[in-house]
Amino acid sequence: MAMARIGPEDIQSKNERRILYASVATLLVLFLFVLEISLGFVLLLVAVLALWVKVRQGQMLGQSIKVTDAQLPEVHGAVQDAAARLGMRAPDVFVTQDPVINAYALGFLGRKSVVLNSATVEAMEPDELRSILGHEFSHIKCDHTNWMVFTNLNETVRIPVASDVIGLIFLLWSRKAEYTGDRGGLLASRDLRASISALAKVAVGRQLFGRLNLEAFSQQREEVSQDDVSKLSEALSTHPYIVHRIHALREFAESEEYRRLAALHPGQGAA
Numbered sequence: 215m216a217m218a219r220i221g222p223e224d225i226q227s228k229n230e231r232r233i234l235y236a237s238v239a240t241l242l243v244l245f246l247f248v249l250e251i252s253l254g255f256v257l258l259l260v261a262v263l264a265l266w267v268k269v270r271q272g273q274m275l276g277q278s279i280k281v282t283d284a285q286l287p288e289v290h291g292a293v294q295d296a297a298a299r300l301g302m303r304a305p306d307v308f309v310t311q312d313p314v315i316n317a318y319a320l321g322f323l324g325r326k327s328v329v330l331n332s333a334t335v336e337a338m339e340p341d342e343l344r345s346i347l348g349h350e351f352s353h354i355k356c357d358h359t360n361w362m363v364f365t366n367l368n369e370t371v372r373i374p375v376a377s378d379v380i381g382l383i384f385l386l387w388s389r390k391a392e393y394t395g396d397r398g399g400l401l402a403s404r405d406l407r408a409s410i411s412a413l414a415k416v417a418v419g420r421q422l423f424g425r426l427n428l429e430a431f432s433q434q435r436e437e438v439s440q441d442d443v444s445k446l447s448e449a450l451s452t453h454p455y456i457v458h459r460i461h462a463l464r465e466f467a468e469s470e471e472y473r474r475l476a477a478l479h480p481g482q483g484a485a
Contacts, residue, residue, distance in 0.1 A: 219301040220478055222356040224471075225401065227393035227462075234361065234387045241364070241383050260323075263363045267322040274320075274329060278310040281330075289330070292340060296347040296402035301479045302355050307347070309335055315416050317346050319353040322363055326354040337420035341408035348402020349395040356398075358391045365452050381452075388452040396459050397466050401475055406467040410460050417456045432460050 223231070245251045274280075281289045286309060297304035305319075305326045312331035320327045328350040338346060353359055365384040400409045414431060415423045435457040438444045448455050454462075466472050 220475055224475055225352055225394055225397045226356060227390050227397065230390040230394055233390055237384050237387045241380060264322050267320060267363065270320055271325065271327050274308045274327060278308040281307040281309060289335060292343045293347055296344045296351055299402050299404065299479050300348060300351055300355060300398055302351060305351065305354055315419065317350050319350040319359050321354065321359040323360060326359055337415050338412060339408065341403045341405040342412040345399040345403035345409040345412045349399035351402065352395045352398025353391065356394055385450065385452060389454045392453050393459065393462050396463055400463055400467060404476060406463065409463055413456050413459055432457060435461055
C-alpha cells in the first residue's frame, strides 16, 4: 500500500482556499462587468506576468548561486530535508547577495524557484533554515506563487490604480497564505522553537536576536489586539504581524493535525 502523502489541503490555513476563490471571483467581476475590461486584456495581463516571472527566473540563474550538492552543500542538505518532510520534490533554490533577511518563492504557470537572500543563510541555524525553506516550499506546494503575482503588481506590471485595487482584493488571502507557509515551515523543521526564532530574526535581525526576549515579544500580541490602528494596518498588509504568526504556530504545533502530518514524512533526504 502506498504511503499517504501530505497534500496542499493538509497544510492550508483555515478558509484559505475559500478566500482565494472569493478573491478571484471579485477580480473577474470587477474586470469584466464593472470596468468592462475585455477578456482579451485579462489574458494579455496573464501572459505579461508569466513572461516577467520567466525573466526573473532567468536572471536568478545568471546572477545568483544555484544551490546543489556541490555548491553550498549544507544549504542543499536543508533543502532536501525540508522537501522530504513536506512530501514534495525540491524546487531550484538560489542564493543572492542581499543584506536583508528575506526569502521568496517565484513561479507562474510553470517552473517554480525559491530565492534566499545571503543574509538569511548567514543568520539561520540549520533547523531555522529548514523552517524558512519549508515556508517557501509550501507556497509552491499550494500553488500560491500563481496568485502572489497579483498581490505584487506594483513590483511587476504597474497599472495605474488597477494594480492597487487588485492588490487590495488579494490582501486577506495573502495573509492566509502566509499562515499556511508557516505551517509548512514547522513541518519542515519539526522544531517549534526554531520556527519561532526564524520569524523573530526576520523581525529584529541576527545581531539583536541574541538580546531578544521571545516570550516578551510574543506578548506584544495583546497590545496589538487592543490597538485599532495596528489592526487596520495589518488589514492593509500582505503579511500578518509576526506576533500573530508566532501564536498561530504554537497552536498548530499543539494540534493533533500537526502530529498526524509530521508522522507521514518523518525522515530526511531526497523526496
